[in-house]
Amino acid sequence: MDPGPATVGELLGGLGLHPQEVIVARNGTLVPEQAAIGGDDEIRIIRIAHGG
Amino acid sequence: MESPVGEKGVPACGICGEPAVIFQPADRRYLCGTHLVREVEDLVRATVQENALIRPGDRIAVGLSGGKDSTALLVILSRILPAWPGANLVAITVDEGIAGYRADTIRAAQSLTGRLGVEHRMVSFADIIGQDLDHLLIGREKEACTVCGILRKKALADAARTAGATVVATGHNLDDEAQSVLMNAFRGDLPRLLRTTDARTAADFLPRIKPLAAVPEKEIAAYLFVQGFFTELPECPYTKYALRAEVRTFLSDYESAHPGTMQNLVASKKTIERCCAGAPVMEPLRRCRECGDPCSGDLCQVCRLRHSL
Numbered sequence: 001m002d003p004g005p006a007t008v009g010e011l012l013g014g015l016g017l018h019p020q021e022v023i024v025a026r027n028g029t030l031v032p033e034q035a036a037i038g039g040d041d042e043i044r045i046i047r048i049a050h051g052g
Numbered sequence: 053m054e055s056p057v058g059e060k061g062v063p064a065c066g067i068c069g070e071p072a073v074i075f076q077p078a079d080r081r082y083l084c085g086t087h088l089v090r091e092v093e094d095l096v097r098a099t100v101q102e103n104a105l106i107r108p109g110d111r112i113a114v115g116l117s118g119g120k121d122s123t124a125l126l127v128i129l130s131r132i133l134p135a136w137p138g139a140n141l142v143a144i145t146v147d148e149g150i151a152g153y154r155a156d157t158i159r160a161a162q163s164l165t166g167r168l169g170v171e172h173r174m175v176s177f178a179d180i181i182g183q184d185l186d187h188l189l190i191g192r193e194k195e196a197c198t199v200c201g202i203l204r205k206k207a208l209a210d211a212a213r214t215a216g217a218t219v220v221a222t223g224h225n226l227d228d229e230a231q232s233v234l235m236n237a238f239r240g241d242l243p244r245l246l247r248t249t250d251a252r253t254a255a256d257f258l259p260r261i262k263p264l265a266a267v268p269e270k271e272i273a274a275y276l277f278v279q280g281f282f283t284e285l286p287e288c289p290y291t292k293y294a295l296r297a298e299v300r301t302f303l304s305d306y307e308s309a310h311p312g313t314m315q316n317l318v319a320s321k322k323t324i325e326r327c328c329a330g331a332p333v334m335e336p337l338r339r340c341r342e343c344g345d346p347c348s349g350d351l352c353q354v355c356r357l358r359h360s361l
Contacts, residue, residue, distance in 0.1 A: 018301075018304040018305070018308060019270075019308065020227070020268075020269070020270055020304045020307055020308065021270075021300075021304055023270060023273045023274055023277060025277070026062075029071075029073075030073040030074070030085070030274055030277050030278055031062050031071075031072075031073065032062070032063060032072050032073065032074050032075035032082060033075060034063050034075060034082075035061055035062045035063065036060075036061025036062075037061075038061075046273070046277075046282075046284060048120065048269060048270060048272075048273040049227070049269060049300055049304075
């Protein structure tokens with residue numbers, strides 16, 4: 001069984017997102033892409049790069 | 053310096069050991085919220101001081117869309133401005149007239165200026181060209197960013213003059229600047245590459261400054277988030293027509309593989325500027341034969357746009 005992504009960076013990579021173009025909150029707190037994530041964590045990915 | 057993973061699986065700040073909120077790939081360093089805020093504000097202060105972007109007594113018109121960059125710009129300037137005696141701020145929001153988009157950002161701008169106690173003025177495309185952007189673009193949607201950019205610049209400059217401003221500040225960040233260098237290089241447009249907008253030398257123009265030009269976009273978003281200033285807003289419906297989006301993706305790929313690429317691009321531009329100083333690269337400044345605004349050709353871009361409608 002796939003254990004799922006272990007870090008925020010792995011999660012972003014799996015979704016095809018650039019770390020430069022998003023910020024990520026884990027359980028409401030901003031974390032870097034190297035932060036670990038678990039099955040109970042609430043992850044909010046906020047896209048920051050918009051427009052022309 | 054890289055930090056080991058600390059409490060709750062979050063790397064520790066390289067300065068104080070508190071849980072980090074951001075990783076800076078170019079420096080291979082982690083920062084907590086407190087030190088991120090301090091570093092961003094110090095970087096903006098240094099940019100302003102080293103380039104003499106603000107002078108005592110300046111009235112600074114801040115282009116405030118309500119999005120993250122202009123929000124950060126207004127927050128930071130309101131904090132660092134006491135270092136310049138007599139300098140003051142006026143925020144100007146341009147309402148392009150984009151249904152389903154602009155109303156939310158205008159509310160965000162009004163809320164922010166109220167919170168900071170900064171004077172706030174509004175100007176609309178309808179004020180300067182008689183129509184909103186949605187109507188101007190019927191049948192020419194692919195030109196959205198070009199048309200919007202020309203009119204927004206004009207609206208901001210006119211409103212700034214009316215407000216008695218001595219300088220206009222915009223929220224362009226490091227990513228924006230690096231993308232512009234690359235786009236102008238791809239086009240082979242040396243005059244545009246060299247058209248510096250962070251200097252206060254062109255007597256005919258209201259000077260435009262970019263205090264956030266050294267700050268990466270991600271750090272700006274994180275700076276706002278950790279202080280409760282970050283507001284998620286809708287995406288402009290014309291974004292899909294933006295040529296810049298292609299360059300952004302390309303640069304993001306390259307920055308991921310080679311951290312520091314964006315800083316290197318901007319540094320290269322400054323080197324080229326120095327090498328070309330005094331060279332006859334730029335077209336001489338002229339006056340638009342219809343409106344009298346400074347421009348490089350016979351007609352300014354706004355008057356050319358009027359003719360095309």
